[in-house]
Amino acid sequence: MEEHTISYDFDEETLGFEEPEKAPAKPLGTGEKISLAVLGFGILMFVLQAMGMPPGGTWAGFLLVLLPVFFGTASYFYLDFKDTVPGIKHDNIYFRGLTNKGILGWLVGVVFTGFYIALYWFPEYLAGGIKIVNPLSLSLSGSPANNWFFYGFLYTVAVCVFGVRMFMKYRHNRYQQIRTASVMFFQFGFAFLIPNILMLFNQPEFYLSYFWPLKPEYLFPGTFSYFVNHPGGLGMFLVFWGAVMTFVATPLLTYYFGKRWYCSWVCGCGGLAETMGDPFRQLSDKSKKAWRVERWMVHSVLVFIVVTTVLLWVNSATSGAVFGEASMSLKKWYGFYIGAIFSGVIGVGFYPIMGSRVWCRFGCPMAAVLGILQRYLSRFRITTNGDQCMSCGNCSTYCEMGIDVRAYAQKGENIIRASCVGCGVCAAVCPRGVLKLENGGTFKDRFPGSDRPLGALIDSLKHA
Amino acid sequence: MRVAIIGNGVTGVAAALSIRRHQPDWEIVMISGESSFHYSRPALMYIFMGHMSYKDTKPYEDSFWQKNRIDLVRGWVTEIDAAGKKLIMHEKDPVAFDKLLIATGSKSNKFGWPGQDLGGVQGLYSLMDLRLLYENIKGARSAVIVGGGLIGIELAEMLHSRNIHVTFLVREKSYWTNVLPIEESQMINRVILEQGIDLRLLTELKEIVGNDSGKVRGVITNKEEFIECEIVGLTAGVSPNIALAKASGIGTGRGILVDWSFRTDRPDVFAAGDCAEIITEGEGRNLIQQVWYTGKNQGKVAGEVMAGQESVYEPGIWYNSAKFFDLEYQTYGMVGSVPVEGESNFYWEHPDHGRSIRIVTKDGAVCGINVMGLRYSHRVCESWVAEGRSLDYVLDHLGDANFDPEFYEKCEAEIIREIRKQAA
Missing domain, CATH: 3.50.50.60 (FAD/NAD(P)-binding domain)
Incomplete structure (x- = not known):
């Protein structure tokens, strides 16, 4: 045995593979510098106007922020990727503090979290920003901007700007490009423009791309009667839309395309995770323990919503005789703990700490429903290409839902997991072409036992 | 027990x-x-x-x-x-x-090159080698990699990601051409050059030159050229x-x-x-x-x-895959680097040089398939080779083997047209 192999001066488990030294890089190009300067100008305009300087609150002031921020960032991303060879761009991700829970990552986490705390409980701190977007709010919805309009606006800008980054990062991958275009479209149109325009026409503010149980109030009796009694007839349609999407479209689309038709193509939470959250996707916990916690949590939230909804309806039918105020307090409790703390503060605030899909994975009741359908009644699966897997682990590492994709791939098994949102990144990063997202011809050939989906469900409950 | x-x-x-x-x-x-x-x-x-x-x-x-x-x-x-x-x-x-x-x-192979034990000279196989590379790149600005195989191009990609200038010495007239046919090999040459790697074909290592402290200072090639570097990657096989x-x-x-x-x-x-x-x-x-x-x-x-089972190793139909920077490669069955007597090669390459397929037949049966920049199904290709399917059969069913992600441009119609033309 050679001497040098026996002497071993590092512990591969803890030390030894931090960032290797790097030769000096080429300095930023002129275009990139200009882009960053333009972005910086936009941010400066925002800060100054938020502090009360003119022309805050006018269209000019609004555009002085929006245009430089949007085009500065978009052109930076464009130039940053333009001269690289199209392909997977994951160099240095584990060496950067922002993307590997370093100081910068924690800092961004604190800023995001602080923003959500302000948004939900101290909106007065956002007054400066709200004023800047006021002209847009007035023309779109006819009413002055509040914290929720400001939030919706920022959210939409983030999805669109980071969408540009996704287009560039994945310019070799049409699945990623089309999917990114889809989340941008639904965020901009369905979750921003339409709800605001509805308000302009004195209609209820309604998000066509959110349904019960993600928006549980759409099937609560209070919303129901408000919509049905709303003048103009549109309310009736919205009630109908909500019910059809929940009870007909959701199972049908999930049967044909899997959960992804919603989670990584339509949903706004998914939209932000797939764009602004993309740099953080590797931070999801892949352990079996995390999977166990996930199943308990996400299904508990679903049960909670179902119970609340049923109680509210019983209460409404009996005019409060049975449960009194109990069902109303459940509803409030849900709004606070799940809606605010979980989906907002932890869901987005913790992107740089726990990855981009914390809410989708551990909390979203819609994901739970779609997951059950995907697991037992869907044609969707990720297929494995024979024995070509060499267990490198890129797929598991970049799974934002924390699925240990490799565990299946290295055994040559199909991946059929309730939580899979079908983002397709596992297939993109695989260096051996092993993974493929597919809508099979039927659900029968997905894995042994799947020809009797209900039987499989009962079996899995028995073994739980 | x-x-x-x-x-x-x-x-x-x-x-x-x-x-x-x-x-x-x-x-x-x-x-x-x-x-x-x-x-x-x-x-x-x-x-x-x-x-x-x-x-x-x-x-x-x-x-x-x-x-x-x-x-x-x-x-x-x-x-x-x-x-x-x-x-x-x-x-x-x-x-x-x-x-x-x-x-x-x-x-890793070492062929007795002068200077092969100098500081900064290494292969890449184990965690120890990886750790050694961490040490060797300290202060390094350029590297020479010797040996045009799979580990060599991986090492080139690794060093390139740390902004280290890489000169890649390949003994053959084209990259990995002892395994790959010339067309596929040339696609990879292009990829290597596009990344800014200094690819030197038909170039061999003659000597590794050290400085006074026993570290690499550069290499001398068989063309008597001196290339300055602080790292030498020896990747001439294992x-x-x-x-x-x-x-x-x-x-x-x-x-x-x-x-x-x-x-x-x-x-x-x-x-x-x-x-x-x-x-x-x-x-x-x-x-x-x-x-x-x-x-x-x-x-x-x-x-x-x-464990006491009656079991005998059967190599089965050969398969392998690799990725050269961003270019993926899969192979099924036997595809030689040069056509063998009695074999016919059919080859299609996309005009963008990013995708290609080669189908090799022998005695009327398909015996090997190479794909570059395309993903093809292991099970489907294996069954074609195992069952000795004819070229016509394979072309008629070519779409069944496509394993590319959804919405990718499908090239099968173009491939079939081109290969039928070659077979006619």
Whole structure:
């Protein structure tokens, strides 16, 4: 045995593979510098106007922020990727503090979290920003901007700007490009423009791309009667839309395309995770323990919503005789703990700490429903290409839902997991072409036992 | 019954799992000096480039081994006492066994180049090599890589990601052309150049030149050109790592000599994976296979045999895959680097040079397929080759093999048109 192999001066488990030294890089190009300067100008305009300087609150002031921020960032991303060879761009991700829970990552986490705390409980701190977007709010919805309009606006800008980054990062991958275009479209149109325009026409503010149980109030009796009694007839349609999407479209689309038709193509939470959250996707916990916690949590939230909804309806039918105020307090409790703390503060605030899909994975009741359908009644699966897997682990590492994709791939098994949102990144990063997202011809050939989906469900409950 | 396995690479692990499947009660001890847990060797490059952390490269959670009652021993075996059935360990108590599997893998080739032991000269095979690279790149601005194979291009990609200028010496007239036909090989040449790597074809290493402190200063090529560099990557292939077996008196040739069931010349001692040389008995050259997949498959069979099953290794239809920077490659069946008498080659390449397919036929049956920049299904291609399908049949069903992601441009119509034209 050679001497040098026996002497071993590092512990591969803890030390030894931090960032290797790097030769000096080429300095930023002129275009990139200009882009960053333009972005910086936009941010400066925002800060100054938020502090009360003119022309805050006018269209000019609004555009002085929006245009430089949007085009500065978009052109930076464009130039940053333009001269690289199209392909997977994951160099240095584990060496950067922002993307590997370093100081910068924690800092961004604190800023995001602080923003959500302000948004939900101290909106007065956002007054400066709200004023800047006021002209847009007035023309779109006819009413002055509040914290929720400001939030919706920022959210939409983030999805669109980071969408540009996704287009560039994945310019070799049409699945990623089309999917990114889809989340941008639904965020901009369905979750921003339409709800605001509805308000302009004195209609209820309604998000066509959110349904019960993600928006549980759409099937609560209070919303129901408000919509049905709303003048103009549109309310009736919205009630109908909500019910059809929940009870007909959701199972049908999930049967044909899997959960992804919603989670990584339509949903706004998914939209932000797939764009602004993309740099953080590797931070999801892949352990079996995390999977166990996930199943308990996400299904508990679903049960909670179902119970609340049923109680509210019983209460409404009996005019409060049975449960009194109990069902109303459940509803409030849900709004606070799940809606605010979980989906907002932890869901987005913790992107740089726990990855981009914390809410989708551990909390979203819609994901739970779609997951059950995907697991037992869907044609969707990720297929494995024979024995070509060499267990490198890129797929598991970049799974934002924390699925240990490799565990299946290295055994040559199909991946059929309730939580899979079908983002397709596992297939993109695989260096051996092993993974493929597919809508099979039927659900029968997905894995042994799947020809009797209900039987499989009962079996899995028995073994739980 | 106690089984010891030397080496926790894919072969050792595949063997351990297959023994556990057949023998729930046997004791299994897996020994490695390299790492406490099994990791994926092909993922070494991704640790270095910051795509993954070391722990992400471990295919099983740490608790997996205890759950499957596979005891992991960290340490180096210095001698195999095959008669006394024990392993002598470096600074550790000996390990007794009833049956032994040697799965010590490969080591990088060094061909006796002058200066090959200078500081800054290294191969890339193990965690130790990776660690060494961390040291060697300190202050380095440029590197020379010698040997145009798979590890060479991986090392080039790794160093390139750290902004180190890479000169890539390839002895042949084109990259990896001892394995790939010239067209595929040239596609990769283009990829290498596009990345800004200084690719030198038909260029050999003559001498590595050091400075006063015993470190690399540069190399001299067979064209008498001096190339300045601080790192030299020697990636001219690997050979079976047989030093331990040989020193312990177990029969070796180029590798550890075994039969088709991985038995060595000593009772209850087996060897499999990269380190093994299968005696083929009159079927031509002995068989040494040194890729991930064969290591895994050999380990599985060796484990079955050790667990008392009647099992014989059947290499099956060849397959492999690789990625050259961003260009993916898959191969199924036998595709030679140059057409052999009696074989016909049909080839299509996309005008953008990013995708290609080659179909090789012999006696009217398809015997090999290469795809570059396209993903094709292992099962489908394998069945075509195994069933000896005709070119017409394969072209009629070509779409069934496409494994590209959804919405990718489908080239099958174009491929079929071009290949039918060539076949006419």
